[in-house]
Amino acid sequence: xxxxxxxxxxxxxxxxxxxxxxxxxxxxxxxxxxxxxxxxxxxxxxxxxxxxxxxxxxxxxxxxxxxxxxxxxxxxxxxxxxxxxxxxxxxxxxxxxxxxxxxxxxxxxxxxxxxxxxxxxxxxxxxxxxxxxxxxxxxxxxxxxxxxxxxxxxxxxxxxxxxxxxxxxxxxxxxxxxxxxxxxxxxxxxxxxxxxxxxxxxxxxxxxxxxxxxxxxxxxxxxxxxxxxxxxxxxxxxxxxxxxxxxxx
Amino acid sequence: xxxxxxxxxxxxxxxxxxxxxxxxxxxxxxxxxxxxxxxxxxxxxxxxxxxxxxxxxxxxxxxxxxxxxxxxxxxxxxxxxxxxxxxxxxxxxxxxxxxxxxxxxxxxxxxxxxxxxxxxxxxxxxxxxxxxxxxxxxxxxxxxxxxxxxxxxxxxxxxxxxxxxxxxxxxxxxxxxxxxxxxxxxxxxxxxxxxxxxxxxxxxxxxxxxxxxxxxxxxxxxxxxxxxxxxxxxxxxxxxxxxxxxxxxxxxxxxxxxxxxxxxxxxxxxxxxxxxxxxxxxxxxxxxxxxxxxxxxxxxxxxxxxxxxxx
Numbered sequence: 356x357x358x359x360x361x362x363x364x365x366x367x368x369x370x371x372x373x374x375x376x377x378x379x380x381x382x383x384x385x386x387x388x389x390x391x392x393x394x395x396x397x398x399x400x401x402x403x404x405x406x407x408x409x410x411x412x413x414x415x416x417x418x419x420x421x422x423x424x425x426x427x428x429x430x431x432x433x434x435x436x437x438x439x440x441x442x443x444x445x446x447x448x449x450x451x452x453x454x455x456x457x458x459x460x461x462x463x464x465x466x467x468x469x470x471x472x473x474x475x476x477x478x479x480x481x482x483x484x485x486x487x488x489x490x491x492x493x494x495x496x497x498x499x500x501x502x503x504x505x506x507x508x509x510x511x512x513x514x515x516x517x518x519x520x521x522x523x524x525x526x527x528x529x530x531x532x533x534x535x536x537x538x539x540x541x542x543x544x545x546x547x548x549x550x551x552x553x554x555x556x557x558x559x560x561x562x563x564x565x566x567x568x569x570x571x572x573x574x575x576x577x578x579x580x581x582x583x584x585x586x587x588x589x590x591x592x593x594x595x596x597x598x599x600x601x602x603x604x
Numbered sequence: 605x606x607x608x609x610x611x612x613x614x615x616x617x618x619x620x621x622x623x624x625x626x627x628x629x630x631x632x633x634x635x636x637x638x639x640x641x642x643x644x645x646x647x648x649x650x651x652x653x654x655x656x657x658x659x660x661x662x663x664x665x666x667x668x669x670x671x672x673x674x675x676x677x678x679x680x681x682x683x684x685x686x687x688x689x690x691x692x693x694x695x696x697x698x699x700x701x702x703x704x705x706x707x708x709x710x711x712x713x714x715x716x717x718x719x720x721x722x723x724x725x726x727x728x729x730x731x732x733x734x735x736x737x738x739x740x741x742x743x744x745x746x747x748x749x750x751x752x753x754x755x756x757x758x759x760x761x762x763x764x765x766x767x768x769x770x771x772x773x774x775x776x777x778x779x780x781x782x783x784x785x786x787x788x789x790x791x792x793x794x795x796x797x798x799x800x801x802x803x804x805x806x807x808x809x810x811x812x813x814x815x816x817x818x819x820x821x822x823x824x825x826x827x828x829x830x831x832x833x834x835x836x837x838x839x840x841x842x843x844x845x846x847x848x849x850x851x852x853x854x855x856x857x858x859x860x861x862x863x864x865x866x867x868x869x870x871x872x873x874x875x876x877x878x879x880x881x882x883x884x885x886x887x888x889x890x891x892x893x894x895x896x897x898x899x900x901x902x903x904x905x906x907x908x909x910x911x912x913x914x915x
């Protein structure tokens with residue numbers, strides 16, 4: 356555990372030393388800002404059945420961020436250690452492979468979460484300036500952010516798998532993006548196939564459907580379980596890829 | 605300190621090392637010598653527990669590399685080829701991170717980092733960002749990293765590659781200095797380096813140890829003593845005949861140099877020094893002489909001879 360913390364601190368430092376952190380940060384703030392502005396503008400002109408938070412969490416910009424940001428922030432994690440050869444100095448220090456994977460994943464997840472942190476100010480702005488307090492009870496806020504966190508966790512783990520399997524950051528990012536999109540569009544199929552068979556099966560993969568529930572403040576126990584187990588599985592895969600170095604040929 | 609037993613490493617399609625067996629005693633500085641692709645780096649990576657061997661095993665600092673890799677890693681300092689570092693970190697930060705990772709307790713970390721920084725000459729750049737350092741400084745940062753947890757064994761893969769002559773001299777001095785307190789295993793293909801720093805040499809070729817001895821013994825063993833070269837004013841065939849017949853000479857070659865001079869190269873039978881006898885023979889015949897030397901054999905000759913023998 357101590358090693359995870361030591362390596363985690365270094366990873367966070369690496370994030371904040373790289374321009375990518377700031378570029379991603381600015382993009383996320385820009386997109387969420389535009390999204391927020393549009394929601395407020397639309398809602399002040401015509402009333403809607405949806406609450407502002409539902410607009411926010413289910414909007415196109417949120418999905419762009421969810422699909423693009425995790426690949427970008429995870430591409431470096433494993434690939435660059437291999438490219439630079441620092442994997443050799445790391446893995447000849449008394450560090451277990453599992454600690455290495457855990458620290459990398461956690462740093463990606465924490466950095467991802469930090470990116471969303473400023474958007475909490477939008478919630479505050481809405482609460483502070485709108486006369487009608489009802490659309491802003493705590494349930495949807497907690498639900499929506501929990502949804503963002505869980506989906507981010509899964510996508511960061513997906514990014515870890517991609518990054519661990521190559522030494523080229525670009526390939527890692529593209530691979531992670533492709534896998535994220537595949538997952539996302541499997542979920543879309545749930546809508547296209549609304550009346551068909553296996554509806555429930557596809558719903559369980561549908562991030563889109565999950566997010567609608569989360570942003571209404573509905574948290575079913577099976578959702579966190581799905582994201583946690585899927586993430587666990589992906590981290591297991593990452594661990595195996597890291598260990599492939601150790602295979603005796 | 606190191607006991608290697610029939611170590612084999614196969615990659616897909618080819619075998620990098622074929623059953624290496626050797627041992628390194630505590631306090632030795634052992635040089636791994638070999639052409640590129642001889643298996644030096646592979647062996648070092650296995651010994652430092654970066655990757656396992658295909659078969660065979662090794663005991664490093666009292667622990668088996670396959671059974672207890674973490675224990676081995678705690679006791680060694682390994683510097684890979686080309687010294688990979690994190691370019692975005694500051695030198696002090698990096699050494700502190702490495703010390704923490706290698707289990708130096710927090711209370712001693714600062715003192716340890718300061719100590720190795722001073723020893724390796726990076727104390728004055730500890731606030732600098734690694735990416736902006738020169739190659740020589742990076743090498744020293746790498747060396748400081750290998751020492752930071754005071755390991756029993758230091759493994760250095762090509763520690764002087766890419767450095768300028770002054771830096772090479774500094775690094776060598778540092779390695780010699782380290783040899784007083786630590787066991788060192790280093791690899792190189794620069795021969796003078798081994799002659800200068802190592803107490804023992806292992807010559808590797810195509811994954812096999814082809815020679816193992818002290819640099820001096822190796823030189824002696826391979827070709828006996830050096831040949832004697834004489835330049836004299838005489839007819840070449842005559843001079844050849846006269847010198848060849850000396851007791852202790854194995855053979856001679858002569859070439860005419862023009863203006864009545866010729867050069868005779870005399871091979872000794874054992875390790876005999878033929879200079880005196882040759883001078884005597886030349887003087888007896890009244891020939892003029894302008895050079896008489898015994899050619900010292902370098903490790904380079906030995907190396908070339910050994911590693912090309914089976915071609």
